[in-house]
Amino acid sequence: MEQIYLDHNATTPVDPRVAEAMIPFLSGQFGNASSVHQWGRDAKVALENSREMVASIINCKPQELYFTSGGTESDNIAILGTAARFKDRKKHIIVGAAEHPAVLEPAEHLVDNDGFELDLLTVDSEGFSSADELTRLLREDTFLVSVMHGNNESGAVQDIAALSAAAHEKSTLFHTDAVQSIGKIKVDVSELNVDMLSLTGHKIYGPKGCGGLFVREGIKIAPLFYGGSHEKKRRPGTENIAGVVGLAKALEIAEQCREEDFNRLSKLADYFIEQITQKIEDVRINSPRHNRIPQTINLSLTGTEGESLVLSLDLKGVAVSSGSACTSGAVEPSHVLTAMNIPAVEAHGAIRISMGRSTTREQIDYVLAELPPIVERLRELSPIYHKK
């Protein structure tokens, strides 16, 4: 059976060039970057070279970039670490309604445990938020706004520069989760005009367990961990040198092939959308037509359940997801699609196809052949779907 991986927004394989770059730091150059001897110096140099590489790509100073264990940790430090600094003065936070749980749940934690107030910035049916609405939500005591750059489920790319301008107008800090956009579209902290930005390696053919947080110089945030002076005390713990090297290499490669990947995957996505809407009735494309991470296609097949679609495709060797990987298995429709006001019946029948560097036209054709009979079977069994 053919095995086709179309879940690159969940994670990606490590690029062989990335693995090759990492290997020396797993055994030969295994040193602790805090050590004073040769091994330590080698590790430290690799760490700082990697920092410079990542910083130069996102256009920040190396000293503004902190390495973490990944996107979830970066988001948590950004939100909880900022909240800790403001808790006596400002108790209001605004996050996007379609954020990843790594942003939503720390924000809810602040509300449940520390007396903060939370407002959700809505998204429209394509997944976009408006700067005007943000302006209306901002208060004197708003300490942080956090809105995702590229959405993991819909692929919608927000106009972060406009949103951050609205926040800065009211002297409020702005954080963006760029985990899904980095390496796929241009991510420049200066253009986006953000104060904090989360990124990770494993969505762009780097290793799992290594990410970064950009914090603009001068902004104070409290650490979540204590126990050492690593990462200037903002993220203590012996540095994951191999991971950091891998992250930097992965990002370097992603930057090199970003435009080529973007163009190729845009065309492939357009082809898929055109074909699938011809082959199957009642398909709703939930992803926006424009301003999208091109490889992400979220679609609803009315009268089916996303779970059954995903499992049936898996039994045919095709890996896709319903909702994000962290939440699938739950019966609730995705909060992202719900936030986009997609009717429950359609949100239940949603799947996300996320293509990647290895995705070919032949693979897409295979899915285009396998999906229609599955949809037909599910609709025949559906108590709610009636053929037009």
Add this chain to the structure above:
Amino acid sequence: MSQKVLIAMSGGVDSSVAALLLKEQGYEVVGAHMKLWDYVDVGADIYKDGRCCTIDSITDCRLVCDKIGAPFYVLNMSAHFRDSVIEDFVSEYHKGRTPNPCVQCNSDIKWNTFLKKARELGCDYMATGHYARIEQLKNRRWTIRKGVDSTRDQSYVLWGVSQDALANTLMPLGSLKKTEVRDIARKHELRTAEKAESREICFVVDDDYRRFLREYEEKRKERSFIPGDIVHEDGRVMGRHEGTEFFTIGQRKGLGLTHPTPLYVKEIDAENSRVIVSDNDSLFRDELIAEQINWVGFSPIVGRNPCGFDTGEASGSDSGARTFNADVKIRYLHIPSPAEIELLTDQSVRIKFIDKQRAITPGQSVAFYDGDILLGGGVIAG
């Protein structure tokens, strides 16, 4: 191409071996764990081992499936289970009855939602690790025969399964004994081989249904428990109780009464919030009415049964003999007792036992047998 089967896996040794046997029989096996409830909802100890629906159990299923080369999925059915099975369980107690949640789960979750999921995934069958055998009789009816291992027979809780569902279900353990199942698991080094039995009601993790009811209603605040009198059948008030929900017919312990002779719960009058007690002899009755009848191996509409007993004339729906004899089981650990069953309506029967039975309990299931063949069943109304 081989036939495809979705097997319900709890994480125990039985369903593990059932999956293995199906694989050996040449089926394309897909494993699935039904996530039915969460400790957040049902209370008690999240770290207690040996229960289904825990992360550890799911891990066991996953690794067994990996070992036998089957894909494995977790199907979250907890919202449906809560609305159907748990809600029915609680409301039955509020009505003064003693429910069989496993029966409700079998007819509404396993042989409804799960079977539908099997069909959605393109499977030809669903399968379970029950110790029971599914067979088609000469009258074309699908039935369940008691498992070969009489100590493990689970046919009693399967009376509610529809004909269509039975025709599409495989139970590979029906002809095996538990010891043999464990031996197979050991031989194939399945990690669940030595796992302890699951017992009682899966979502009442500490087997304390009274604790469960209290916590469930405390969280929802929709219904409350109404205290009342404990009354002797002769009319004397014997004491107080905190809610009829905490009693079951035949119960002796926990009544908190001082009386020279042992007293037992004879009747629960939920409407008037009274618990009626009596001596042991008064618990015996020879008749009951059962409702919500589902016919399995026998159909009174079809007429003459295939199993050798006499139903008189071929009974049409409104003529001919309306009675037949069968062995009737009135609770999980009851030995089926001979009785005459009289059809009252499509949905209800009157059952007259030859020997009086102790503690006939409204809400509990009855199952009718001819030898080891399950003919049908229902719920005791009174």
